[in-house]
Amino acid sequence: MTPATMTCIEIARPGGPEVLTPATRPVPRPGRGEVLIKVAAAGINRPDLLQRQGVYPPPPDASDLPGLEVAGTVVALGEGVAAPTLGAEICALVAGGGYAEYVAVDARLCLPLPRGYDFVRAAALPETLFTVWHNVVERGRLAAGESLLVHGGAGGIGTTAIQLAVARGARVFATAGGPDKAKVCAGLGAHAIDYRAEDFVAVIKEATGGRGVDVILDMVGGPYVARNIKALAVEGRLVSIAFLQGSAVELNLMPVMLKRLTLTGSTLRPQATDRKAAMAAALAAEVWPLIDQGRIAPLVHATFPLVEAEAAHRLMEANTHVGKIVLTV
Known part of the structure; x- marks a missing residue:
């Protein structure tokens, strides 16, 4: 009752x-x-x-x-x-x-x-896993052996994205504000970047031998968008899920053309229930076993x-x- x-x-x-x-x-x-x-x-x-x-x-x-x-x-x-x-x-x-x-x-x-x-x-x-799965795996097409940069690595989305990408065989970079949050990201398996003390574009350029990363999960927007484009490798994918510093930006699109980049993004809440149900089925098959194993x-x-x-x-x-x-x- x-x-x-x-x-x-x-x-x-x-x-x-x-x-x-x-x-x-x-x-x-x-x-x-x-x-x-x-x-x-x-x-x-x-x-x-x-x-x-x-x-x-x-x-x-x-x-x-x-x-x-x-x-x-x-x-x-x-x-x-x-x-x-x-x-x-x-x-x-x-x-x-x-x-x-x-x-x-x-x-x-x-x-x-x-x-x-x-x-x-x-x-x-649920909210973090649906969001990360849809944007990093489905939209970002991150594959084993590729590299991912996660902004806001110490938040709910960030900590989940780091763990899922590491568990699926990717190399992960993550930005965080301050040494304590950077330490959390490092403990989850990411190359942590303290954005208050380091330039993430320069760090990634050095760490990847100038190549850049394959996928970026961005929730910052604003001035980060142009910097993200600089940090992406050829055929890289930038996935935007929020805009803490604004959604209106001015871009030079030539690097997007020259590097054949994909700029995409999504919001989860308005998507059709059938689409979310497909994500739930994928999570049950692909991610729940990783949670049961303690990897996420x-x-x-x-x-x-x-x-x-x-x-x-x-x-x-x-x-x-x-x-x-x-x-x-």
Whole structure:
């Protein structure tokens, strides 16, 4: 039996962390092909901050509540659902609504808890793994023996990208702010570059004998775009997933032509559910075994109770964390 109402976190109006407000809403009902999850933990991601600020609205068919990944227990099944079963402990990618005691999600976007994982660690997996898989492997086409540069290497996306690329046989470089964060990246197997003290273009040029890297995963944008192009090898791929320093840039496209580069990027949330379901199937086949083997593991920096989402957002905005921040429900 599920209750009629639940506690959730609403965005009262666009603004700072203080606009995150505990509220009471009806418990959602799972539609055809969906399951209802009793949420035990929910990951926090930078798109949540953008939604709170009013610059990243949810898709028309998604919940207006923030939260893109959860872990918990399946407590109800919609019509036509055979798996996961009632009582299954899972983590899932959601298009919104994660900051709540219950959330409904397409059953195909649910993945089992990895071996030995609790709900907090599992909630730190979906958004980052879907994002990294789609952008580094599918769009960036990173192959074993190639090289990858990850910007923001100490964040949730960055630490995941480093581990996945290393596990798949790539050479990895990562930028991070300060020696402590650089040490974390190095511990995960990357050639760490402290961007506050080093020029990543020069470091990569020297480390690769002038060749450059094959793929760059960039969430900085702005002036980094031109520098990324300099750091790419012939036939290199630049994949943009965020623009912390702005999306409007002026570029000399001649190096793109001369080196036959590919400039691409994506946002995950608006993509069709069928497309995300295909990513989930690929993760189950290719990445979950690596997690079970301990070759990929989330770094959880801090947890906060659901009603303290404001404090969790303030921590993320301070940019002092390493890895993921998770809400407990």
